[in-house]
Amino acid sequence: MTERTPERPADRMPTPQSVLARLRYDPAADIEHARADPDGFWLAQAQEHEWTRPPTQALRWDRPHHQWFADGETNITLNALDRHARGEARTRAALIWVSEDEQAHIYTYGTLLDRVERFAAGLKSIGVERGDRVVIYMPLTPEGVIAMLACARIGAVHSVVYAGLGVSALRDRIQDAGAKVVITADVGYRRGKLVDLYATAAEAIGDLISVDYLVLLERIKTLHREHDMRTVAWEDLMTRGRAPAESVEAEHPLFILYTSGSTGKPKGVVHTHGGYMVGTSYHMKALLDVHPGDVFFCTSDIGWIVGHSYIVYGPLVSGSTVMFREGAPDFPDTGVLWRLIEKFGVNVLFTAPTALRLFMKLGEAVLKPYDLSTLRVVACAGEALNPEAWRWAQEHVAGGTGEGAHAVVIDNWWQTELGAPTIGTHARWPVRPGYAGKALAGVDADVVDEQGAPVAVGEQGYLVIRRPFPSMMRGVHGNDEKYAAVWNENPAGYTSGDLAMKDEDGYISILGRSDDVLSVAGHRIGSADVEDALVSHPAVAEAAVIGIPDALKGEAIIAHVILRQGLGYETQVGRGLRASITEHVRHQLGPIAAPAEIRVVDSLPKTRSGKIMRRVLRAQALGQDPGDLTTLEG
Structure with a gap:
């Protein structure tokens, strides 16, 4: 475990008025509503979405199991695609995808819906049915997003495996999920080199007789001349009609995403259509301050939870424009990330502290040629944002701490199991370097001892979530015992596995892992x-x-x-x-x-x-x- 000491509570940075004037959402009323009536708050958020059967209740909880909006029915793609494509947003950019060589491809909501309908019909034509699991082993391309949405559209359960993982890791996930179809591409690109994904996928399925088809997107037509007998071309599946969105229960599984635990094989975290949709899209406006018409740039990958929540589902359900890019942030040169922000007028950037530390190491001269003034929020997640990296980014990416600033750099903490930001610093709140922030609206988080009692201000303890919220996982695929363990380990509630400390104003600093992760x-x-x-x-x-x-x-x-x-x-x-x-x-x-x-x-x-x-x-x-x-x- 890597421990670090956060800065003193007095060391806080108020958001400059020049930035406050540019922000478009104030969560203060939400926070009060959620404190007074958490179920009513989340039900109100759910009512902003399209349901084939509107829910009348929020939470059903029999610890450790919980359900959200359980009497409701919908399909997350109705909200991510159909309701936008039916109206004036049809011609709005949904996706801006940039290849490693900086070629941009724009998909409107109308175009994206068309591609998803076609691929969903293709999946049905090879026998994929509601509830079937489909593993997606794809590079960061629009087709990877289309594959995810197409599975959701027909009620299939997708499991995306990061395209940087090897044969054994992929095989284990295919087996654990019980996937009958695997979707891959021939190659991905990384720092100008080809990554042979098809060879890895073909070796992984080997003698797995449970896999019926290997769907192949060929980006380089001549690379693989011999195919596994189960291989079917992506292009062929796109010619087999269109599939409407299937109405499913709010608690119907949407995806399984594998994450490492402290012992044994990775666990398959299960998320559902209804609660995950409501939770992830809420934070698009309330934390990230992203709204229809904004350009939102997320530097993650669909192989991780941030990519699921904030490349695919959160931005599309909210009707905004999301930009993502295949390749490393400093290739083909160190200016590519910043050049894209200037070129596309990015308003909100979601990235990782690792990326900020990379550019801090390279020096601010990398940024100086570019106009970053369209940015108003830079959000970080995935690991602790150390004070030095925050100061550097606030000064050189966001324009400083004074009234000349155009943006604010904010931290937020969550996990694959939680689905969406849980602790964070709203752009309107003072930033406390070294602290992720406070519990967000609808979240009851605390720092406790082994008996579940709150620890004193400034003392180290275990970070727990006392009460479920909609985007939390519903289970671990095939292992209810492992799921129950995270709720039963500490009497106070869900145990995150992180050590933390809290200051007198409720700001929480994440100190490191308490397990062997x-x-x-x-x-x-x-x-x-x-x-x-x-x-x-x-x-x-x-x-x-x-x-x-x-x-x-x-x-x-x-x-x-x-x-x-x-x-x-x-x-x-x-x-x-x-x-x-x-x-x-x-x-x-x-x-x-x-x-x-x-x-x-x-x-x-x-x-x-x-x-x-x-x-x-x-x-x-x-x-x-x-x-x-x-x-x-x-």
């Missing part, structure tokens, strides 16, 4: 997943991984491995062996899980019961006191 560039990676990949290498007998602070990525993965004896590996400890082990993990789990360093050791610190004491390894790596070692194996 690593956070690399905003991506959650289970230490158990990396260790399993390491020991599957023929040279490795045992492994333990830790995360240590990294100025750019938040945490870097350090692997400690014990080599198998008698096979000759112990006599070949050098760059070649370390590279082989690293590449093995990269192939199994993807580049984000590749260790930054491989340390070959003779033993690992363990308790007498055999549990690896990772905190000892972490303390050694950081030059710190390892603390109580009475349980250490003798």
